[in-house]
Amino acid sequence: MRILEGEGVSKHFGGLAALSNVDFHVDAGEIVGLIGPNGAGKTTLFNLVSAALTTKQGVIKFKGRKITGLKPHQICRMGLARTFQSVKIFGNMPALTNVYIGSLFGIPAGTPSAYAAKGAEELLEFVGLSASKVTPAKDLTLVNQKRVEVARALATKPELLLLDELMAGLNPTEVAQAMELVTKIRDRGITVFVIEHVMKAIMGVCDRIIVLHHGEKIAEGTPQEIANNRAVVEVYLGE
Amino acid sequence: TMVLALAAPLFAAGCDEAEPEKEVIVFGAARPLTGPFAVYEEMAFGPIYKMWVDEVNARGGLYIEEYGKRLPIELKIYDDGSDMGTMTSMLERLILEDEVDFILPPASTAFLFAAAPIANKHGYILMGAEGGGTTLTPLLPSLPYYFGVLNYSDHYQMPVLADILSDAGIETAAIMYLEDLHGVEYSGVAGIELTNAGIDIVMTKSVPLGVMDVSSIINQAKTLGAEAFLSFCYPDENFLAIGTAIALDYNPDVFLTGPGANFAFFAGVFGPAAEGIMGYGAWNTKSSAASEDFYEKFIALYDPGLLDWWGHNLYYAGLQFFEQAIEEAGTLDQAVIREVMATSTFDTILGPTWFDMTADGEGGGLLAEECYTGQVGQWQNGVFEVVDPGANRTAPPVIPKPAWPAEE
Amino acid sequence: MLEVNNINTFYGKAQALFDLSLRVEESEIFALIGSNGAGKTTLLNTISGLVTPASGNIEFLGKRINGLAPHIIVEMGISHVPEGGRIFNEMTVRENLEMGAYSSHAWKIRWGTLQQVYEIFPVLKEREKQLARTLSGGEHQMLAMGRGLMSRPKLCILDEPSYGLAPKYVEEVFRIINSLREQGITILLIEQNVRHTLETADRACVLENGHIVLDDICDNLLQSDHVRKAYLGL
Amino acid sequence: MNSVASIVLNRSFQLGLLAVILIALATLPLHYQGYNIVRLLNIFMFVVLTVSWVIFSGSTGYMSLASAAFFGVGIYTSALLGDKLPIAVVVGIGALVSSCVAFLVGALTLRLRGIYFAIFTFGLVELIKHLTLWWEINMEDRRGRLVVYVENDIIFWVMLSILVATLLTAYFIRRSKWGLALQSIGENEEAAAHMGINVTLVKVITFAVSALFVGASGAIIATRWTYIDPGIAFNPLYSFMPVLMAIFGGMGRLLGPVIGAIAFTYLKEELGTEFPELYMLIFGIILIVAILYMPNGLVGLIQRLWIRGFRRQDADT
């Protein structure tokens, strides 16, 4: 089943075509990777899907329903959550509160707050931050802030999770841990759509990879196919 | 901890103290020591009430029969920051907490309007100084404690101006007025009075407070060829109007600005260009011997540039009147003093002085028309001459006014 | 060339660096390895004067530099390319580079230096007049490094220069680091790309929780069990 | 812990004390008619303005300078309707009209951020002021109006009720899910939106709610001022004061703005009467010293002293 699909999605910033006419889809239960050189339009695509940006060209559907034109909070409540490339946390609030807000607002109204609080603690543990519950989020390292974002996104009980460069700045061992985290998220029944530059991770966890270049889709396929695609090697992988 | 915060002001609610033997008479006032109206304190009523208090005290104070002795005056001045909320509170503080014996007025027409009902409610006499206006007239019957001294638009200024203009054969006038009670009233009354006198009002333009350019108005008046240009604004705008008229070479036969032209420093700023400009008032040292004395006393104390040729003698006379009424009453009871003020005539620097009371003597009053030394003034050879027709005149009006001097 | 002796650095009450010491020799590439939050950035910031150590001593070319303001440390020949590059987005590429040469000795010879930087990064010359915020990720990082070079540093501190870069640019970054060394510039480098780093650098130390746990030449570190397990994911 | 402290910190003790104070305040005019009624109601007014400001701006970080607009709308409501309707109704209408204005303004402008929002709201006050002025002069050929007279103790009671309502609202918003939403908007609005919070709705409604109290207090205080005109009613001072008072008191807790407003109003009046010629100088120096040495406002200072006091007591025992 296609949980997310986009047709002819385009976005212009002034004269710059950040995305032009991109078709893409994500199936339920998949882990899909989105790669491409810096400035290819990956984050822009995520922004459009989550309604951080709006566009008039193209249609994006989530669970079969058209979501273009909706507001971010509506999309979140439909079951689509995201993290940000440049972290956007509630810096002065404790890590736990960050997650708690996710569970309090992302889920249908009327859920008892005690339930939400419990869920938040559990998720913080899930991303390995139970030790930093009370630390103000701004005092965490960047990597841990990103983990808070993941927990916060999960707290909204999404069906689809968008992860934007979760693994930047991690050493290989940490990358391995993060890969495990992504797999575990999928195992909870959540579809994952990731942007990464760390090839090892992308190749390791993804079922399918989409490649963008200059706002256009230049390739799509299994990790194997992508690694051997000449255009991708030339513009992205190098050598 | 919330609790403590709320409790604090309660402690402030003090208890009454036993009244000591009367040693001084306290006059209190909320005055604009800061903020946009602070200029009144320095140039209008401020110097006068200070001067008056010093004089009275130099005599040993006011003789109050009730106490059988002279009691010196003490001033209690609070700053209202030119804010209405602060002024009304300060006034009530003076009355209720400090229990001052008398109050002096706040500055500006609007503030007088607000102060009058408060003073009346507490039965305090309020002599009006800077301000007053036609809007207040219908309320006067319900404000028995109010005594206004300043002349204003229909309180004889505009009718007199209309006479002067029609005598001089002026046929057209242009009006610029400020969006303020003062401006609205004056332009309204001028419209009526001048039209009655057969003068055609060819332009009426209002400007907002803080306007930074009036050249379009001056240009228009010039194009329309208005023989008289009347600016019913405050000094800021009036200065701008004159400066612009000079630069744009618009020299009407009559150029009247008020308030502004009535201040002594006005002539200092514009030098020879002030010649022939008209304003309200008016009095000068030629008005009477008493005026001359008053002038001498003033410049002995203050910079002559602070003189106001419109209101100063009126404020001073008002205080003289107030003072005599208190001594005559022989008590500090306001109701008694009020009766004395409403029914008596006292000698002041204006000569015999009395108030025209409303509501058969039961309402508030305004200084009688006969008491004024003049309604319209004009700068002639460095003197602000009274040019009203009749006995008050100190010099005939010069119409058309001389040309603007060439800049040297 | 650079000697760090027993420094302790705090953020408020939390201690980030504990009794930390290290030496960087002239003309070498010295790498810092450590998991996230280990204190690598803190160490670099302490060296370049952005953070003041509570105790300890830092010497550069024999002169004590801890406690000096950052702008004085730059004058002495240390250039710091911060995490994420932090270029001036609203200035042109050229102006960014000129800012790099702000310190007084570098300013006089900035035109010469500029030509050299353009030789190393020809793309920057092409983009000279463009506003920095319109650069791509790779160009952005090149500009940050180029700006670092403009001050004619003796020691260049690079904090994760390949952060968030596409694989192709990561290669580019290491190529540049090598060419800097060839020009005789000493380099202090943080990189998460541990294998690549250890293959490029001469010596490295491993930082964990604000302590140095290993300090050796890179060939040895590559063989170390601890490094292989904790940092190479083997 | 020390026994006195534990009593003071006890919840029911606090509530009890609060109730006692409230009753004491409410019955004050029955046996006392002096100036302190006026002084208190002025203080109440500024507490209302400040706390209302904090309800919205304190948590969301949108610095509103629109208070004077809502205040002025309340004042004008009173001036226009005061002699036609009972005063309680007039106050209610003032509150509602202000709130509607706030709702419109909020819907229109809450996408502006930071200083742009602040100055926009300031511009709004001026725009409304000059429009009213223009309308009065050109359409009605007048300027300013007299306001119906109301006894001081009535004003006092009405203002006290508004104060209680404001504090209760602020308290419950702070403790609720709604308050958390406001806070997260202040921290990072974009992230908040992606967490499922309808940020526009939350902001606009809170803005409108906070304006209720400002409008109400404007409507009632106008009767004390007796004569108003657009310049008096829409005085930007009433936009700046709440901000200053809130920062002065410290915004970390609800108590901060309350203490700030009380201390500020009291200080300003006492200095203005004791040292009319120099009070601005003294006041300025106090502001600067306060900001240098009390970075978390008055409550921050009180908390510090409080904690230090406990330590000492603990050490003694």
Added chain:
Amino acid sequence: MVEFLNIFIGGLILGGIYALIAVGLSLQYGVARVLNISHGEFIMVGAFLTWAMYTFWGLNPLASLAIVGPAIFVVGFVLHRTLFTRLRTSSASPAAYEGGSLIATFGLMFIIQNLAIITWGTDIEAYSFLNTGVSIFGARFAANRLTMLLFAAGICVVFYLFLARTRLGKAIRAAAQDPETAGMMGVNIKRVLALCFGLGALMAGLAGSLLSMCYPIRTTMGLEYTIIAIIVVVLGGMGSIVGSFIGGLILGMVGSIVLYIDPSLSLVAYYFIFILLLLVRPTGILGK
């Protein structure tokens, strides 16, 4: 044609004043992060110094620019080095610093105004300088206002070139974007920020000097000018010097046109345009 010139040049003059008033504030807020509520007080002090030197010593107001500017610059510089630097280093966050410095400048406003009232009183002062007409293609303008326009334009241009071309100017712009990184480039941040504050004060002082040639002055006039300045700065886009210039000119032109049509609407029009522009461009004309 004459009418067009009247409106156009009138608009330039007003715009020039607005821009001049605003540029200094733009610098202080854009770079030094101090929203200086006491800006108008510096204008007032500049105006009074010029007036005093003209009235008592007969010094040409234009010549007094050379005295007023540096004197006020020093005051601003020292204020920043002492008060604001301290505040900045002790503030927990940039936002806290902005709030704190706002309060501090309120304090400064009170202090400066009170000192000025003690020194000069609260009455209106004015003098007449270059108050003659100058004819431009048949349209007449006051010479003092034209002079003010020329100087305002000149000062703004010199200032712009300083920022765009010089080493220090670039350091100021860099510090505006990211003070910490600018420090890493070798910029002495403390000094540059103080310099910006001082330069902002200097511009205010010069504006005051020029204004006193054309308008009556009062010691209580500061806040009015601060408000105009803030409005222009926000309209132009925070921290953009060119934006302030354009913002000033737009307001000036609008003002001039409306003054021609109906003077009573001029302030309504200012605020209306301001509000409209902000709704269209939520970060000002040149804001990003």
